[in-house]
Amino acid sequence: MIGESSSGVLYVLVCGSPIARDVGVLVDLAQRDGWEVCVITTPDGRKFVDVGALQAQTGHPVRTYYKNPGDHDVLPPADAMIVAPATVNTVNKWAAGITDTLVLGLLVEGYGFGVPTVVVPYTNKVMALHPSLHESLAKLRDWGVRVLYGDDVMRLGGPGQTDRFRGQFPWRRALQAVSNPFASDSRVEPGALS
Secondary structure (H helix, E strand, C coil): CCCCCCCEEEEEEECCCHHHHHHHHHHHHHHHCCEEEEEEECHHHHCCCCHHHHHHHHCCCCECCCCCCCCCCCCCCCCEEEEEEECHHHHHHHHHCCCCCHHHHHHHHHHHHCCCEEEEECCCCCHHHCHHHHHHHHHHHHCCCEECCCCCCCCCCCCCCHHHHHHHCCHHHHHHHHHCCCCCCCCCCCCCCC
């Protein structure tokens, strides 16, 4: 599929969650839809993925860290981005404009370039109750980010049980959201997941 992209270049940004082990599903779906896919992880996200398998699947290196000054970009520029799974940490830092990881730097820069972005937050249902998460998601929505979140998207498990719903992660829905910027996003009010 490399070099045959009709949809453009899709950055799949992966955070540290057991769900990240299945990100190859999204890569496969996107490639079938004509996307050229590049995977970028947070440092914790890298712990969950099979880097070698993803590099073979995409034909691109899996990036995690900022490049050194003077180094050339090894990935083509993004036409769209999907952050999945997105942790509470990444969502809150992104909304605050913090760029201490490559994933966050790409998201903050992507806003400036007007890159269509979809985020699929995933955490446990106790952490999901924190008001900062809901404030951050509201900010991202206001900035034009497509947010897929809530019980109608995916149920959350309790602490230590997030793996329980792993097979239900909405990979296809995330891809559809980035491919169809006019579809409505899913909204959830604070405390609705309790």
